[in-house]
Amino acid sequence: MNMSEISPQKMRIPVNISIEDVGILEGELLRFYAPLTVRDLLKIMPLEGFAARWDYAVYIQINLKRGAEKIIDKINSGDILYWPPGPYILIAFREATPPSQIVRIGRVEKNFEELEKVRPGSRIRITFK
Secondary structure, eight states, X not given: XXXXXXXXXXXXXXXXXXXXXXXXXEEXXXXXXXHHHHHHHHXXXXXXXEOEEETTEEEEEOSOOOOOOSBOSOBOTTXXXXXXXXXXXXXXXXXXXXXXXXXXXXXXXXXXXXXXXXXXXXXXXXXXX
């Protein structure tokens, strides 16, 4: 699947998250969480980078500069997030209170606990399913 095959009206966009030495997680980007942010991310897919870890998430740096849209105050396990100051894409493996402005853009419904196995520097690639 590529960007031209994604209808602008499609609210849920299935993605695969390939993580070196861990495997593939299935998730989805959800337009209703942050429609403008998701739209802009879809234009630069696939998203790829080297993993870093934070207390509650793994993250990769991306090439998207935009403001925070629909800021949240609680992170849930399995959330896919955009952090504008990085800019980074984060995938949470446990609940947390964000330290600054962060935007929920999607979900990983199962096996997100596998993210705790990710080592810094592992390659992560997010692609259309």
